[in-house]
Amino acid sequence: MEFSVVNILTFVAFAMLVVVTGGVAYLTAIDWRDRRRLSESKRKKK
Secondary structure, three states: OHHHHHHHHHHHHHHHHHHHHHHHHHHHHHHHHHHHHHHHHHHHHO
16 A cells, blocks of 8 residues: 555656646747747847
């Protein structure tokens, strides 16, 4: 019983790590895209 609880907690921790890492990667990509789009619109206005 104790061994399965440890396995479940390990799996949950790993899943949370993957979700958080994916979220950070998503937010970084969105921020990069928005910055690029903003700099392109500034160049077109000049």
